[in-house]
Amino acid sequence: MIQKIRARLTVVVVDETGMSTVEYxxxxxxxxAFGAILYTVVTGDSIVGALTNIITRALNTSV
Incomplete structure (x- = not known):
């Protein structure tokens, strides 16, 4: 009886079924969450202004 309980506990402790699903x-x-934070940062006024300034300076180069 004790051996059956020990075997069952070993299976329960070692069994990792579903772990990959949880990890995914x-x-x-x-x-x-990272995408939402990145979207919030990139669409902020300071970032949009800085990117617009960089693009404007790149397109308005004089030779």
Whole structure:
């Protein structure tokens, strides 16, 4: 009886079924959060102004 319980506990402790699904879910949530933060930063007024300034200076070069 004790050997059966020990064998079952070993299977429960060692069994990692579903771990990859959880890892993918956490990775997806992290990527979505990073994308949301990056979008917020890039669409801010200071970043848009700086990018517009860089593009304008690059297009208005005099030779």
């Amino acid at each position: 879910a956490i990775g997806t949530i992290a990527a979505a």
